[in-house]
Amino acid sequence: MSEFITTGALEAGVLSALQGSLVYLIGIGGAGMSGMAKVLMKGGCIVHGSDMQPSQSLLHLEELGAKITLRQDGSWLSPQARLVVISAAVQEDNPDLKKAKGFGLQVIKYAQMLGSLMGDKVGIAVSGTHGKTTTTAMVATLLKEAGEDPSFVIGGEVPGLGGSSGLGSSKYFVAEACEYDRSFLHMRPQVGIITNIEEDHLDYYKDLEGVIGAFRNFAQGVSRNGLLVVAHGDVNIMKAIPQDVPCNVETFSIGSASSSWRATPPVRGGGLNSFKVYYKEDHYGDFALGVPGSHNVKNALAAIAVGHWAGLPKEIMQKALKEFRGANRRFQMLDTVRGVTVIDDYGHHPTEVCATLQAAREHFQGRKLWCIFQPHQHTRTRFFLSRFARAFREADEVVFTDIYPARDSKEDMESVSSVDLLKEAQREEVRALYVSGLDNVASEVYPRLREGDVVMTMGAGDVWKVGVELVSLLRGGIRLRRTGVGGSTAWQRNGHYDGQGLKRQN
Template identity: 55%
Template structure:
């Protein structure tokens, strides 16, 4: 299948996020981020700056992420006491980590400024393009980075929002000219349910965020809700050997493709060698040889991530040579098996 055919399969999905357009700030609007130094918040702030919004915000301490935003034109303070809220603020964005007793948030509500969640803004941004959302307890940052790298190598210039810094593709966010939007989809606070992607990935489901979910059954149910949101014309890509995913994927209304390191899956990886942090492996699609690949980051889990990325990009219509080239040069995301010295 070529790229245009892949796009045709994704093209009809438009209506289910119409209500979320209300969260979309317009060019020239002033948007204030409470907790702007967070990895996801800073990514969305970067995109809004590129789109011509006026961006301001606060965080408890400066970081390389806030420094980058300031270089791009954002106004950032570290007091977070409400005193720096611009009078011209049109919208305030908060993450799930911001509590109601935050002084910036209290000030925004007193001023009558509209307050929206990070995930709502992300959903509205994704609505304008063709969404690819990567979820899972582990592996979603690396898989999101792989997919973004492949699409960039293929010349498709995707927009992406990733929960980690990826030096090879310019950081944690990019506003692309293409019509694809890659987003790491966080399950905390059911945030990923504000996204309605046309392609989705679930890498694994384990007990996490129990302060919010309480038990694994509620976590599985949330991932089932996520699976049900994927466009009927789209694709859900899942780890074939995760019993919790098996339960969640029953809610999907779209095509489902599986991946693993054995031949029971639609996409199978066979390890050829693993030396000095470099993986060489073959990929088989429905038991038919697809190609050989090289990955310069260690661990069989990263081969699984590469299988998920390959399945997604093949569905979209990316040629295998672009996939091979991107994976061969992929160096991973910061703080994920990152080599910091030898």
């Protein structure tokens, strides 16, 4: 049996203790886990791992030297592994995990490992119910463009950074900090960001008060001489921030003069959101942002606050944000083919859906907007059913497909379906349809598309495949007709599906 990594090594920085050692990752294909795998390999570790589904992330990790199996049956796990890291989704009955425990191997969670990697660096942890990935990417981008070469682990691929993770030479380590399973409490950062707090992960937390309590603990974990950056006016954040928080606190907002960092309402033009930034009472500078949506202006303010704390030149931050193009699956433009624009987005909470569709409305004014939505988790869909229904009002046409299960029990899966969401949306006068089977969606939507349409696939599962297939169909298909915003094809909207495709009205 391999020697255990000591508590001191885990707390002070673990890479040096693991150089040349075998680390096994269960659930290696997840966004955070795959990023961590890259950091470990660049740090000199031998990485093996397992997952349940093939993906581009796994192929890339294999190209970098990782050995990966899709059989989570314990057969690939070596008793020589120095450390086993598991994702938050791994259950106690997982065969790989049971085998690791049978071998007496040291097992830690992803979040604990992430905290260890951050341990001997100046840690910057980005938390919040929404906007974590984009804000983390912005912070890492500002540091990189200023020549700081940060280490980072982000829950999504960021083309401008060369991927979802990197092991840099500077003192900074930037990480996306997830609240699920209270994972972010394993971090003790010098800088913490809370973008917002809402109900979510209610399969884990009992209620909103439990969520707020976890963020309170996160805030208390920020270094005494550090900085906590939070959204101004967020009622739940105000409840979460204790009076005795040990560090300096700065707030950000659009329009509120009482916040530390304030942006004027953004003006859209030339493909950019332009806005003025004020720090306290002084005009700090004029900024432009290359990704749409007021919510991203707020994300940028949080990143600017961190950059200011780190002493980054304002001019470099202005240039970096103007050129910032976001992370994959965050308002990601897949292509525009024959007048149809296809976008993919990770939004899977009602607030995210609403904000993203509003951003699309602002960005593509006067164009018909489609939303193809794959709900993520039966528990989340059940908890937020009515809020989800209202969130789709900004779209002209909505297509629901089957719920993507994640951590759902059999009882959860039987408690709600996409048909329930369809009916609720129709009560809100949303023009909505349901297509059974993800593989059937693109072929059903494609014949209805017209020049000028915008199609947005949305969800945290594998709905992105529909966008890729639509682009392929558009590239090789017949000429599309021109149409106005309302469209010319009427669909039957009673929620019925006969297994042969969606029926058209005569």
